[in-house]
Amino acid sequence: MYQYDTLDREMVADRAAEFRGQVARRLSGELTEDQFKPLRLMNGLYLQLHAYMLRVAIPYGALNPTQLRKLAWIGQTYDKGYGHFTTRQNLQFHWIKLRDTPDILDHLASVDMHAIQTSGNCIRNVTADPYAGATADEVDDPRVWAEVLRQWSSFHPEFSFLPRKFKFAITASPKDRTAARVHDVGLVMRRGRDGVLGFEVIVGGGMGRTPYVGSTIREFLPVDQLLSYVEAILRVYNRHGRRDNKYKARIKILVAALGAEEFTRQVDAEWAKIGEGANLPDAEVARIRAAFAQTVFESLPAQSEAFEAARAATPGLARFARNNLKPHKQPGYTIVEISLKGSGETPGDASSEQMEVVADLGERYGQSDIRVTHEQNLVLPHVKLDDVPAVWAALKDAGIATPNINLVSDIIACPGLDYCALANARAISIAQNIAEKFRDQDRAEKVGELKIKISGCINACGHHHVGHIGILGVDKKGEEFYQLTLGGSGAEDASLGAMLGPALPYDKVAGAVDTLVEVYLRERQGDERFLDTFRRTGVAAFKEAVYADAH
Amino acid sequence: MKALTANRLSDGDVVFWSAGQWVERFADAQLYADDDVAGPEAEAAGKAQSTVVIDVYLIDLIESEGFWAPLSYRERIRALGPTNHLHHGKQAEGGAMVDALQHAHGAARSTGRVNLIKRTK
Amino acid sequence: MPTLIELKDGLAHAATDAFTYVADDQDMPGGDVIVSFGRFQAEGESLLSEGRRLGVRLEAGDAVEALAYDLPRLALVALDFPKFGDGRSFSNARLLRERFGFKGQVRAVGDVLREQAGFMVRVGFDAFVPADGASSNEWQAATRRYRHVFQRSADGRTPTFLERLS
Numbered sequence: 001m002y003q004y005d006t007l008d009r010e011m012v013a014d015r016a017a018e019f020r021g022q023v024a025r026r027l028s029g030e031l032t033e034d035q036f037k038p039l040r041l042m043n044g045l046y047l048q049l050h051a052y053m054l055r056v057a058i059p060y061g062a063l064n065p066t067q068l069r070k071l072a073w074i075g076q077t078y079d080k081g082y083g084h085f086t087t088r089q090n091l092q093f094h095w096i097k098l099r100d101t102p103d104i105l106d107h108l109a110s111v112d113m114h115a116i117q118t119s120g121n122c123i124r125n126v127t128a129d130p131y132a133g134a135t136a137d138e139v140d141d142p143r144v145w146a147e148v149l150r151q152w153s154s155f156h157p158e159f160s161f162l163p164r165k166f167k168f169a170i171t172a173s174p175k176d177r178t179a180a181r182v183h184d185v186g187l188v189m190r191r192g193r194d195g196v197l198g199f200e201v202i203v204g205g206g207m208g209r210t211p212y213v214g215s216t217i218r219e220f221l222p223v224d225q226l227l228s229y230v231e232a233i234l235r236v237y238n239r240h241g242r243r244d245n246k247y248k249a250r251i252k253i254l255v256a257a258l259g260a261e262e263f264t265r266q267v268d269a270e271w272a273k274i275g276e277g278a279n280l281p282d283a284e285v286a287r288i289r290a291a292f293a294q295t296v297f298e299s300l301p302a303q304s305e306a307f308e309a310a311r312a313a314t315p316g317l318a319r320f321a322r323n324n325l326k327p328h329k330q331p332g333y334t335i336v337e338i339s340l341k342g343s344g345e346t347p348g349d350a351s352s353e354q355m356e357v358v359a360d361l362g363e364r365y366g367q368s369d370i371r372v373t374h375e376q377n378l379v380l381p382h383v384k385l386d387d388v389p390a391v392w393a394a395l396k397d398a399g400i401a402t403p404n405i406n407l408v409s410d411i412i413a414c415p416g417l418d419y420c421a422l423a424n425a426r427a428i429s430i431a432q433n434i435a436e437k438f439r440d441q442d443r444a445e446k447v448g449e450l451k452i453k454i455s456g457c458i459n460a461c462g463h464h465h466v467g468h469i470g471i472l473g474v475d476k477k478g479e480e481f482y483q484l485t486l487g488g489s490g491a492e493d494a495s496l497g498a499m500l501g502p503a504l505p506y507d508k509v510a511g512a513v514d515t516l517v518e519v520y521l522r523e524r525q526g527d528e529r530f531l532d533t534f535r536r537t538g539v540a541a542f543k544e545a546v547y548a549d550a551h
Numbered sequence: 552m553k554a555l556t557a558n559r560l561s562d563g564d565v566v567f568w569s570a571g572q573w574v575e576r577f578a579d580a581q582l583y584a585d586d587d588v589a590g591p592e593a594e595a596a597g598k599a600q601s602t603v604v605i606d607v608y609l610i611d612l613i614e615s616e617g618f619w620a621p622l623s624y625r626e627r628i629r630a631l632g633p634t635n636h637l638h639h640g641k642q643a644e645g646g647a648m649v650d651a652l653q654h655a656h657g658a659a660r661s662t663g664r665v666n667l668i669k670r671t672k
Numbered sequence: 673m674p675t676l677i678e679l680k681d682g683l684a685h686a687a688t689d690a691f692t693y694v695a696d697d698q699d700m701p702g703g704d705v706i707v708s709f710g711r712f713q714a715e716g717e718s719l720l721s722e723g724r725r726l727g728v729r730l731e732a733g734d735a736v737e738a739l740a741y742d743l744p745r746l747a748l749v750a751l752d753f754p755k756f757g758d759g760r761s762f763s764n765a766r767l768l769r770e771r772f773g774f775k776g777q778v779r780a781v782g783d784v785l786r787e788q789a790g791f792m793v794r795v796g797f798d799a800f801v802p803a804d805g806a807s808s809n810e811w812q813a814a815t816r817r818y819r820h821v822f823q824r825s826a827d828g829r830t831p832t833f834l835e836r837l838s
Contacts, residue, residue, distance in 0.1 A: 007820050007832045014818045022787065027561065029602040031787075035804070038757055039787055047606065049629050050640055051563035080639055095639075097562035121757065151822045151832065157794035158766050158825070161759025238763050239735075273771065278824070284833035346635050417625060418633035428635045480624065 001064055001369060002147050002291045004112040011154070012109045015116055019043050020102035027099070042122060042160070044090075044115030045101055048421050052096040055118040056108060060128035060146035060170075061089030061372035065359035068370055070111040072355035078104055083355065085340060085348045087412060087463050088167070089127045089372040090118055094419050122160045123153035123234075126168040129177050130371040133292060134381035136329035138172040139191050144289045145199075145226060146170050148280055152227055159234045163241035164249035166234070169374075170199075179374060179490030181205050181214050182466055184251045185233060190220065197223045203233060203263070204255030205494075207460035212252045213494045215260035217267060224285070228278035232271035236263070295367055295382060300332025304385035319441060320392050320403040334385050336366075338378040338395060339402040339410060343439055347413040347431050348376030350400070357398040365391050374463075375412050375451075377405065408450040408517065409435040412463060416456030416473060417480070423456035425473025425480035425506070430454055433510035438517075447517055450530045453488075466490035468531045469513060470497040480506040486516070486542060487534045501543050512546045519545045552612040552619050554580040555593045556629070557604035565629045565641070566604060568593050573604060576641065577630035578648040582612070582619055615655035618648055627652050677808045678777075679798040684812040687799075691727050691748060706750055709734055712742075720745055729781065732760040736767050743774050751797075753782035762795050769796035769826035789814035796826035 004012075019039070026036040040046075044055035056071065063071075071091055075083050078100050079093040086092055096104070108114055117124055128146040132138065149168055153159070159166075169178040172189035180186030186202040198220040205214030221229050237251045255263045311318045326335040338358060341347050350358070362370040362380055365387040371379040383391055395401035404410045411434060414420065416427030431454055438444045453467030464470035470485035482504050485497030504512055517530070519542050524533045534542065554577070555568035566573040567580035574580065583590035590609055597607035611622040621627045631652050632640015642649050678687040693706045705719065706727035712719075719726050727748030728739060739749065749768055751761035761780070768774040779799035780792050786806035793815045800811065821829050 005836070007835060010819050011822070011832075014820075018817045027602060033601060033605050035756070035785060035787070047558055047563055049625070050565060050632060080636075099561045121759075154822050155791075155818065156823055157791040157821075158762045159759070160791055161757050161762065161788075235763055239760055243732075243758055243760070281833060281837070283837060287836065417628060418635050423625075426634060428633075432635070478623075 001062060001294070002059075002143070002288065009109070009112065012112065012114045012116070015043075015114060015155075016102065016105040016109045019105055023098065023102050038120055038161075040098075040101075041120035042117055043101070043105065044118030045096070045098070046119060046421075048094065048419050049417075050095065050419065052098055052101070053419070054093045054096040054101060054104065054115055055086070056083075056091045056093070056113060056115050057118045057125050058090050058113075058372050059150050060126055060132070060143050061130050061374070062132075062143060063362075063370040063372065064368050065363040065370065067111045067113055068355050068359040068362070070107060070113065072352035072359065074104060074107060075352040075355070081353075082349050082351045084346070084415060085350065085372050085376045085378070087374050087376060087414070087461060088125050089130070089374055090125055091372070092415075094415065116154055119165070120160075121162045121164050121166075123149075123156065123162075123166045123168070126150055126153070126170065127178050127183075127374055128170045129173055130373040130379045131177060131326065131335055131381060132172070132371075133295060133369075134328050134330075134333075134335050135173055136327065137174060139189050140172045140197050140223075141289070141292050142170040142172040142187075142189060143292050144285070145187065145189070145223065147288050147292075148226065148285065149230070152230075152280075156234075159238055162234075162238055163243050164246070164251075166237070166251065168230075174492060176490070176492040176494075177373065179463065179466060179494070181492075181494035182207055182211070182463075182490055183214065185230065186214055187226075189223075192220055192222070199223065199226065201229065201233075203267075204252040204260070206250050206252040207463060207465045208250070209247055209458050210253065210256075211460070211465040211496045212256065213496060214252075215255060215263075217260060217264040224279055224282065225276070227280050228274045228276060229267075229271055231274055231278050232267045235270055235274075236266050240266075295369065297330040297333060297382070298384070300330075300384065300386075302331040304332060304388075307385040307388050310389040314389075316396075316401075316403075317389060317392050319445075320401060321388065323403040323407060323445070324405045325388065328382070330382075332385055334383055334388060336380040336383045336388065336391060337373070337405040338380065338400055339404050340377050340400065341404060341410045341431075341435065342399055342402045343409070343435060344432060345399075346428050347411050350378070354398050354400050357394060357400070361391055361394055375410065377410070403441065404444060406449045406451065407444045408438045408447050408452060408513075409444055411435060411452045411454060412467070413454040414456050414462035416454075416462075420456060420461075422459055423473065424458075424475040425456050425482065427454040427456040427462055427471075427473060430471060430473075430482065430506070430509050434513050437510050437514045447521065448527075448529055450517070451489075452513065463490060464488070465496045466494065467497060468529075468534070469516060471509065474503055476503055482506070482509045484509075484512060484516075484546075486539060487531060489531060498539055500539060501547050504546075515545050516542050553583045553585060553587075553590050553609045554612060554619075554621075555583070555590065555597060555607065556580075556610055556626070557597055557607040560601075560603060560605050568597060576644075576648075577621070577652065578618075578646075583609075613655060616647075616651040618651040620652050620655035627655060675802065675805075675807075676779075677800045677802065677806075677811050679793065679800075679815075684808045684815065686808045691725070693729065693750075704747065706748060709738065716742065727777070727779075730761075730764060732758050732764075734764070736764040736772070740772050743768075743772055743776075746774075746776055748777040748779060748799075749774065750779040750781045753780060753784055756783040756785050756788060756803075758783075762791060765792070765797050766795040766826050786811050786814040790817055794821065794825045794827045794829070 128142040169180040169183040182205040188200040201218040202214035366380040411431040413427040413431040417423035454471040455462035455464040466488040484500040488497030612619040631642040704725040725747035729750040
C-alpha cells in the first residue's frame with residue numbers, strides 16, 4: 001500500500017488547516033454561501049436533505065485497518081454509527097454538522113485520509129480495479145498509476161475550476177471492474193507489441209442526462225507519457241468545455257460536439273507543445289511502485305485441505321465460496337468479496353461495528369489490505385484459503401456474509417430521495433423490495449449474474465445506464481415513478497441500457513423485475529447471463545411480459 | 552397554506568420559521584395562507600440571515616389527518632427523516648403529527664422548487 | 673477604487689495602479705493604459721508608438737495565443753475571471769508564462785477571491801484586483817497555505833517528487 005511520507009502528511013494537514021479557516025470565515029459571514037459552497041465542495045461537503053454529507057476520499061478504493069477503524073470511530077462520534085460506500089469507491093457520512101468538519105478533517109488527516117476534491121468542478125477520486133495486486137489477469141498494478149494521478153491532480157493550480165467535475169478510472173485487466181468506458185477519462189492498461197506498458201485512453205464516457213460510452217482517442221500511450229497527455233486533455237477541456245450550462249459542461253459534451261477526431265487532434269496538438277518535461281521522473285514512479293510491491297505471500301499449495309473440508313461440511317460456507325470468492329494470482333490465496341447488500345439492509349451501508357470487524361479481519365487475515373468496489377461492496381484481496389472459514393464465520397456474526405456478489409440482490413443504489421437533495425424518487429427501498437423477491441438464495445444463484453443499478457435521479461450516481469437492469473427514479477405527475485432500462489454494462493463490453501417502456505409506479509417495480517427474470521429464465525440458452533439473453537433476443541419479450549402484467 | 556423552511560448553517564438541520572425563530576419540528580412551524588404576503592416577507596427576511604440559515608424557501612402544504620403537512624414527498628422526508636431508518640431523524644420522536652406526515656399523499660417534488668435548471672451566463 | 677495587490681519577490685504589497693483601464697467606447701487618456709484585445713488590434717500600434725506602456729485585457733474565452741506575437745512589446749496582460757468558478761484564465765496565465773515566456777505583469781481581474789490566491793500565484797499571476805476586499809496581508813497569507821506542491825507550474829516551486837529526490 002502507498003505509505004504517506006512527511007510531504008504527503010503536510011499537504012493533508014495544510015488542507016485541513018485551510019478549510020478550518022474557511023469554515024470560520026463562513027460562520028462569521030466573511031464568506032458568502034456562494035463563495036463558500038465551491039470551497040466546501042472541494043472538501044467533499046454537501047448540504048443534503050437532513051444534514052451535511054461528507055464524502056471521504058478512499059483513493060482508488062484502498063484502505064488499511066487503521067484507516068477503516070478511524071472511519072468507524074468518526075461514524076460513531078460525529079454521525080449515526082454508520083457510513084455509506086459509493087460507486088466511486090469513497091465513503092459518505094450522511095449526518096454531519098458543518099461546525100464539526102474541521103475536527104473531522106483533522107482526525108482523518110491523523111490516519112492519512114482526507115476529503116480532498118471528492119466534489120466540486122475539479123478532478124475527483126481516481127478509481128481503480130479493486131482486485132489490483134491480487135488478480136492474475138492484470139498487466140500491471142493500476143494503483144501505481146492511480147497514485148501518480150492522485151498526486152498530480154491534487155490542488156492542481158490550473159485545473160481546479162473546470163467547467164464541471166472530472167473523473168478518471170484505471171483498469172489493467174481485460175475484465176473491467178471499474179466502468180472505465182463510462183468515465184470522463186478511462187485508462188485501460190495494455191502491453192504493446194514490444195512488451196512496453198501503455199494505456200488505451202478513452203475520453204468522453206459518462207452517464208447522467210446524456211450518457212455516452214467513451215471514445216478511444218489514443219490506442220496506446222506509453223505509461224511514462226501519462227501526465228503530459230492528461231495535461232493536454234485537461235487543458236483542452238478547461239479552455240473549451242462549456243461554461244454556460246451546467247448540464248452541458250462535461251467533457252463528453254465537448255467530445256460529442258467536436259467529434260472524437262477533432263477532439264483528438266486538439267489534444268494531440270496541445271500535447272506536442274507540452275513536451276516530455278511534464279512527465280513524472282522514473283525515480284518517482286519507481287518509488288510509488290515499490291510501495292505497492294510490499295505484499296509478501298507464503299508458498300502454499302493451490303488447494304487448502306482445511307478449506308475444502310470445511311466447505312464440504314458447511315453448505316453456507318460453500319455458497320459463500322461459490323459467490324464471494326474470486327481467483328487470486330498466488331496459489332493458496334483467494335480474493336474475498338464482502339457484500340454490503342444484506343437482506344433488508346441499505347445497499348452500500350456498513351455500521352461502525354461492521355467496519356471494525358472488517359478492519360480486524362484485514363489485519364489478522366488480509367495483509368492489512370482492504371478495498372472498496374464501485375459496486376458498493378468491500379474486498380479483502382489477499383486471504384489464505386486456509387483462513388476463509390474463520391473469515392466467513394466472523395463476517396456471519398457481523399451480518400455481512402451475504403453470499404450474493406454479482407447476483408440479482410447485489411444491487412447498486414444511490415441514497416436517493418431518502419437523503420439526497422437532488423433526487424426525484426427513492427432508490428433504497430426499491431432495492432430492498434427487489435432483493436426481497438429474491439430472498440431464496442437458490443433462486444438467486446439460478447438466475448446468476450444480474451447487475452441491477454438504481455439511481456434516484458438523472459444524475460445517475462447509481463450508474464443505472466450501465467445496469468443489466470437499470471432503474472431511474474423520475475417524477476411523474478408528482479409521484480415516484482421509475483424508468484427501467486435493459487442491457488447496459490459497465491464492463492469491458494460497455495453499453496448503455498435501452499428503455500423498456502413507460503415508467504412504472506413505485507409499487508410495480510419489484511414485480512416488474514421479477515417478471516423480467518422469469519422471461520430470462522424461460523428464454524436463456526446455455527449459460528447465458530441475463531445480459532447475454534437480452535442482447536440476443538432484444539426487448540420485445542421482456543416488454544410484453546412486464547406491461548401485460550401491468551394491466 | 553405554506554410554511555417557511557431552511558437548513559441551519561452550522562449543522563445542516565432542517566428548520567422551520569415560527570414567529571421570530573427557527574424551530575426544528577414541523578409541528579411548530581408558522582403557517583401562512585397562500586395569498587398572505589407575510590409568507591414571502593418571511594422568506595426574504597430568512598434569506599438575509601446568511602450566517603444562521605441557508606437555502607430558505609416556502610413550501611406548499613396539504614391537509615392530512617387534521618394537520619397541515621408538506622405537499623411534496625421530498626419535504627415530508629425533510630420534515631420526518633429517511634424512510635429506510637425510521638429511528639433516524641425527526642420522525643423518531645413519534646406522535647400524531649409524525650403519523651400525519653407519514654400518511655400524507657402528494658407530489659413527489661416540492662412545487663416551490665420547480666425552477667431547478669438554472670442557466671448561467 | 674479596488675485595491676491593486678502586486679507580488680514582488682514573493683511578497684504581496686498594496687500598490688498604486690500605474691495603468692488606466694480604458695473601455696472600448698471611452699476616449700483614450702494619456703499615460704499607461706490597459707485595453708481590450710479588440711481595441712489593441714485596432715489601435716495597438718499607434719498606442720505603442722506614443723511610448724506608453726500598454727496592457728491588454730483578455731476575456732476568459734480569449735485565446736492567449738492571439739497575443740503571442742505582440743507579447744514582447746506589452747507591459748501587462750490582464751486576465752478576467754467573469755465568475756470566480758470560471759477557471760479558463762488559469763490556463764491562459766500558465767501559458768503566458770511557460771509557453772510564451774511573458775515577463776511583464778500578469779494581472780487577475782474580475783471576480784478575484786483570496787481563496788484562489790494560491791492557485792493564481794502558482795500559474796503565474798503577479799498582480800491582483802481582489803473583488804472580496806482582501807488586503808495584501810490576507811492575500812500574502814493565502815498564498816502561503818501549502819508548504820509543498822505536487823506539480824510543477826509557472827511559479828517554479830519545487831514539486832514534491834523533486835523534493836523527495838534531494
